[in-house]
Amino acid sequence: MKHIRVDLVVISVRERRAEGLLARLPGSVWVLPGAAVPTGVTLEQAARDALAEQTGVSGAGLEQLYTFDREGGVGVGVAYLGLVAAGRHALTPGPGVVEVRWFPLDDLPALGADGAQVLAYGGSRVRAKAAYAPIALQLLPETFTLGELQMVYEAVLGHPLDTRNFRRDVLAAGVVEPVGRARAEGPGRPALLYRSGTGDFQVLARERRIARAIAGPSTPRGGTT
Numbered sequence: 721m722k723h724i725r726v727d728l729v730v731i732s733v734r735e736r737r738a739e740g741l742l743a744r745l746p747g748s749v750w751v752l753p754g755a756a757v758p759t760g761v762t763l764e765q766a767a768r769d770a771l772a773e774q775t776g777v778s779g780a781g782l783e784q785l786y787t788f789d790r791e792g793g794v795g796v797g798v799a800y801l802g803l804v805a806a807g808r809h810a811l812t813p814g815p816g817v818v819e820v821r822w823f824p825l826d827d828l829p830a831l832g833a834d835g836a837q838v839l840a841y842g843g844s845r846v847r848a849k850a851a852y853a854p855i856a857l858q859l860l861p862e863t864f865t866l867g868e869l870q871m872v873y874e875a876v877l878g879h880p881l882d883t884r885n886f887r888r889d890v891l892a893a894g895v896v897e898p899v900g901r902a903r904a905e906g907p908g909r910p911a912l913l914y915r916s917g918t919g920d921f922q923v924l925a926r927e928r929r930i931a932r933a934i935a936g937p938s939t940p941r942g943g944t945t
Contacts, residue, residue, distance in 0.1 A: 723795035727754035729842030732806035744819040776812030803858040854895040865911040
């Protein structure tokens with residue numbers, strides 16, 4: 721029987737940049753959170769346990785990315801993707817972990833070949849998924865402004881969006897709903913606060929159409945649903 725291991729690509733948006741979560745092991749070795757899958761434990765539960773025990777992040781929505789050969793075919797790797805709002809999760813290094821830290825996806829420390837490949841695929845998957853699903857809602861606090869939502873989309877997609885069209889299309893899609901409060905964001909009228917109108921990755925045909933319009937033609941396509 722092949723040795724099976726789960727690895728996790730956990731992505732957030734901080735300071736207008738898409739960032740990935742890495743763990744530092746003794747010897748200044750940076751790795752993706754992950755662990756061998758114990759007997760009798762499902763792949764997803766093993767991924768959740770590894771993420772919580774090694775980084776302190778729990779309750780994140782996870783989706784399986786893909787499987788790949790490890791160690792020249794001796795082992796099997798199963799990659800999972802998680803999108804989180806960094807401000808909702810305090811990072812706590814677990815046993816055997818020296819440090820847990822967010823890194824910009826375009827400025828990462830050295831990783832092993834498997835880890836670098838998995839993280840790169842996870843980043844491309846997030847960009848592609850932004851073309852048909854309201855994933856940015858997973859990267860925000862419970863309440864947010866439309867400006868903050870646009871900033872997250874721009875960080876994920878890697879290009880600016882037209883503010884007027886973005887706000888019109890998001891509101892028409894029904895993926896957010898007002899909470900009846902506002903917050904000052906500088907000079908001028910306070911910005912209205914919103915919350916997710918879906919609460920998960922459920923995607924309706926209307927949301928797909930609006931998200932494609934938001935993403936624009938320069939969004940990379942790829943990955944699997």
